[in-house]
Amino acid sequence: MVDHSELQVPGYEIPPEMQGQVVITTLDRIYNWGRRSSLWPMMFGLACCAIEMIAVQAPRFDLARFGMEVMRPSPRQSDVMIVAGTVTKKMVPAVVRLYNQMPEPKYVVAMGACASSGGPFKAGYNVVAGIDKFIPVDVYIPGCPPTPEALIYGMMKLQEKIDKQSIRQVRWYQKGPDSVQIPVPILGPDLIDPRRAEELKRIAAAQAQTQEG
Amino acid sequence: MATVTAPALDLAARFPQAVRPDTRPGYSGWIVEKDHLLEVATALRDEFGYDLLSSVTGVDYYPDTMEVVYHAYKTTGGPGIVFKVQVPRQDPIEVPSVTPIWAGAEFQEREAWDLLGIRFVGHPDLRRILTWEGFAGHPLRKDWKEPFYEEEAKPYKSRWPDGKFFYAEEKNPFKDNLKFPPDFNPEDWTPDKADALLYASLARYLKSDDELKTDRVIINLGPQHPSTHGVFRAVAVLDGETVVALKPVVGYLHRNHEKIGERNTFLQNMPFTDRLDYFNSMSNNWAYALAVEKLMGIQVPERAEYLRVIMAELSRIQNHLILIGMLLNDLGAYFTPSLYAFEERELILDIFEAASGSRMMCNYHRFGGVVRDIPPEALQKLKGLVYDRLPRKVDEFDRLLTENEILVSRLKGVGKLSAEDAIRYSITGPVLRACGVPYDVRRAEPYGIYDRFDFDVAVRYNGDVYDWYLIRLDEIRQSLRILDQAIRQMPEGPVMSTKPQYQVRVPPGEAYGRIEAPKGELGFYVVSNGKPNPWRYHVRAPSFVNITALEKMCVGNKIADFVVILGAIDIVLGELDR
Numbered sequence: 001m002v003d004h005s006e007l008q009v010p011g012y013e014i015p016p017e018m019q020g021q022v023v024i025t026t027l028d029r030i031y032n033w034g035r036r037s038s039l040w041p042m043m044f045g046l047a048c049c050a051i052e053m054i055a056v057q058a059p060r061f062d063l064a065r066f067g068m069e070v071m072r073p074s075p076r077q078s079d080v081m082i083v084a085g086t087v088t089k090k091m092v093p094a095v096v097r098l099y100n101q102m103p104e105p106k107y108v109v110a111m112g113a114c115a116s117s118g119g120p121f122k123a124g125y126n127v128v129a130g131i132d133k134f135i136p137v138d139v140y141i142p143g144c145p146p147t148p149e150a151l152i153y154g155m156m157k158l159q160e161k162i163d164k165q166s167i168r169q170v171r172w173y174q175k176g177p178d179s180v181q182i183p184v185p186i187l188g189p190d191l192i193d194p195r196r197a198e199e200l201k202r203i204a205a206a207q208a209q210t211q212e213g
Numbered sequence: 214m215a216t217v218t219a220p221a222l223d224l225a226a227r228f229p230q231a232v233r234p235d236t237r238p239g240y241s242g243w244i245v246e247k248d249h250l251l252e253v254a255t256a257l258r259d260e261f262g263y264d265l266l267s268s269v270t271g272v273d274y275y276p277d278t279m280e281v282v283y284h285a286y287k288t289t290g291g292p293g294i295v296f297k298v299q300v301p302r303q304d305p306i307e308v309p310s311v312t313p314i315w316a317g318a319e320f321q322e323r324e325a326w327d328l329l330g331i332r333f334v335g336h337p338d339l340r341r342i343l344t345w346e347g348f349a350g351h352p353l354r355k356d357w358k359e360p361f362y363e364e365e366a367k368p369y370k371s372r373w374p375d376g377k378f379f380y381a382e383e384k385n386p387f388k389d390n391l392k393f394p395p396d397f398n399p400e401d402w403t404p405d406k407a408d409a410l411l412y413a414s415l416a417r418y419l420k421s422d423d424e425l426k427t428d429r430v431i432i433n434l435g436p437q438h439p440s441t442h443g444v445f446r447a448v449a450v451l452d453g454e455t456v457v458a459l460k461p462v463v464g465y466l467h468r469n470h471e472k473i474g475e476r477n478t479f480l481q482n483m484p485f486t487d488r489l490d491y492f493n494s495m496s497n498n499w500a501y502a503l504a505v506e507k508l509m510g511i512q513v514p515e516r517a518e519y520l521r522v523i524m525a526e527l528s529r530i531q532n533h534l535i536l537i538g539m540l541l542n543d544l545g546a547y548f549t550p551s552l553y554a555f556e557e558r559e560l561i562l563d564i565f566e567a568a569s570g571s572r573m574m575c576n577y578h579r580f581g582g583v584v585r586d587i588p589p590e591a592l593q594k595l596k597g598l599v600y601d602r603l604p605r606k607v608d609e610f611d612r613l614l615t616e617n618e619i620l621v622s623r624l625k626g627v628g629k630l631s632a633e634d635a636i637r638y639s640i641t642g643p644v645l646r647a648c649g650v651p652y653d654v655r656r657a658e659p660y661g662i663y664d665r666f667d668f669d670v671a672v673r674y675n676g677d678v679y680d681w682y683l684i685r686l687d688e689i690r691q692s693l694r695i696l697d698q699a700i701r702q703m704p705e706g707p708v709m710s711t712k713p714q715y716q717v718r719v720p721p722g723e724a725y726g727r728i729e730a731p732k733g734e735l736g737f738y739v740v741s742n743g744k745p746n747p748w749r750y751h752v753r754a755p756s757f758v759n760i761t762a763l764e765k766m767c768v769g770n771k772i773a774d775f776v777v778i779l780g781a782i783d784i785v786l787g788e789l790d791r
């Protein structure tokens with residue numbers, strides 16, 4: 001039998017004959033409970049961290065205990081994107097596009113040092129120093145790679161975050177576009193973030209000036 | 214023990230005009246005149262039997278010379294040959310391509326073009342490979358500086374001994390890991406330049422010559438695709454469902470190992486090697502340690518040699534188990550077989566963790582030994598695994614899968630490759646052996662103490678994916694045999710021959726260390742100029758070289774088989790893209 005006691009709002013008596021069959025709860029609570037208990041991650045691995053992500057799915061750690069075992073190969077069906085690995089400049093347009101394709105509500109977990117900040121490869125010319133330069137991140141998990149326990153802990157933190165959301169305030173029920181769309185970066189002589197195009201142009205021009213002068 | 218050394222080949226006597234010995238201290242091999250390269254290479258392959266070209270790479274001897282280095286071996290075994298071509302370091306730097314002789318040079322030459330700007334004349338498809346078309350500069354040149362450039366070499370003064378901390382972003386004018394040519398204007402840039410050349414190179418396959426004038430289509434798989442095992446992309450031209458042409462597009466995980474590695478000190482590179490083939494950090498460590506130990510001329514204590522063998526064979530077992538599990542995933546047996554594989558893998562990782570402190574990124578080897586002894590409890594566990602559990606589990610896999618109707622009908626006859634083609638494309642590892650070539654570095658040129666063990670080099674003869682699968686089971690069984698002997702013979706004693714130190718002295722010279730990694734021949738080409746940092750640090754990754762033949766394997770098969778073939782070659786992107 002499912003234990004619904006975590007849904008029950010304190011202060012309401014349930015008559016003994018109806019206990020276990022009826023709960024009195026709030027809309028926020030049941031809405032969040034539903035979402036947090038079936039977070040479907042996208043089947044999406046970038047590098048070494050992805051292997052630990054698979055290990056979390058495997059028998060010893062078994063993420064299915066949290067209702068998260070359904071890895072979806074399509075962004076259209078997933079709720080959470082675990083950025084598991086180094087994001088390179090060559091790959092980041094695809095990552096942003098995938099993020100744009102995910103329907104709301106959507107969450108991003110940056111797994112490992114690389115996804116959080118560039119990690120050991122930060123000095124590399126082809127490495128993005130943290131995926132949060134492009135897409136908003138909800139939970140960062142340190143480690144290289146984070147142990148499976150750390151990933152599970154990170155996912156539990158995400159659940160806590162979901163628990164605090166309110167249906168009246170969440171962005172996907174507000175007026176405006178259905179979902180956050182982020183301009184897709186472009187591969188030029190180096191990576192071009194369209195949001196920063198003006199700024200890049202200005203700095204490059206200033207560099208040209210100092211070289212002449 | 215195989216100590217028969219072949220008489221040293223005197224290439225200079227055969228080509229007095231074209232070849233001279235490389236006499237720089239610490240170097241070996243031959244320097245070939247550029248104009249005679251093809252002639253010498255043909256002779257090496259046809260007359261002298263060096264049929265397997267292992268590695269092609271470049272070294273930038275800034276400011277005067279650019280050098281291309283070739284390592285070739287005989288598939289019948291024995292030591293290899295190194296030869297080099299030197300050209301002045303002035304653009305255009307041009308060297309004839311050896312692809313007509315060894316087709317396996319194709320991607321490696323593209324890499325040298327991409328990273329070092331060496332043009333290979335006569336190359337069939339010389340495009341950038343790891344970076345993208347339009348990228349500014351050739352990053353491995355010594356005068357090319359990355360956006361977060363701080364100093365030529367570590368340890369950086371900002372961190373040692375002063376320890377003044379700052380963010381890399383603060384120093385860069387763009388406040389990010391970016392570098393644009395002066396006066397660059399993003400609005401003038403045409404996006405997707407990168408793919409235009411690729412599609413142009415496929416255009417000739419688009420015309421169908423059958424009577425119905427059917428259309429052929431180009432499809433992209435990846436870089437995010439559930440079946441490509443990471444960020445791998447393939448662009449295929451299809452006629453119906455049949456693959457007509459296929460180009461792998463790689464570099465989506467290009468993490469600049471080599472550029473970072475040349476800034477690092479020798480020892481600092483050890484943890485980076487973990488992250489190449491992240492399934493087998495233990496083997497990667499070994500190959501790198503081997504190369505540097507050759508340069509330093511140091512020995513490894515007995516116990517450490519045995520520990521190296523034990524760790525490497527354990528990682529081979531877990532690698533092959535995962536491969537089989539994932540292969541079944543690709544066939545549609547979603548996740549169940551992988552769950553079996555991961556169960557065993559966890560037990561092996563426990564031993565790694567006990568010995569090295571980390572599950573995946575072991576960083577276990579040092580120059581002159583290994584960092585720590587294996588704790589007695591872990592040794593006890595290891596015995597349990599090797600003597601009892603793993604043999605049973607391999608048999609279980611065998612019973613469960615080998616005769617499975619679906620597996621057999623999906624794998625038999627798919628991806629067929631002849632032994633000649635496999636050698637021509639420089640394929641190594643299980644795939645080569647499944648094509649009927651009994652070539653295994655552990656036997657062909659034993660390193661460490663492999664000459665002491667009694668084991669068979671597994672061979673299969675059909676060269677199709679079914680045999681690639683079977684040979685993995687064979688190899689696990691052979692690894693268990695080696696482990697059995699290693700555990701029984703391992704003596705007590707120290708595990709390091711030198712004092713632990715963070716900075717090692719490496720005399721000038723070059724060395725190529727290679728091992729039989731689970732995925733094929735893994736080689737490290739290291740050049741030292743006596744400084745604390747390697748002047749050149751090149752990784753010859755089996756995954757990277759093996760996919761040179763991907764098109765050859767896939768053409769004529771169905772697109773669904775591509776997924777299976779790719780899975781069975783066993784690639785890992787960390788090593789493929791580096």
Ligand code: SF4
Pocket residue numbers: 047048049050084085086111112113114115119120143144145146488
């Ligand atoms: S954080 Fe470490 S383990 Fe994870 S992707 Fe980066 S290098 Fe690999």
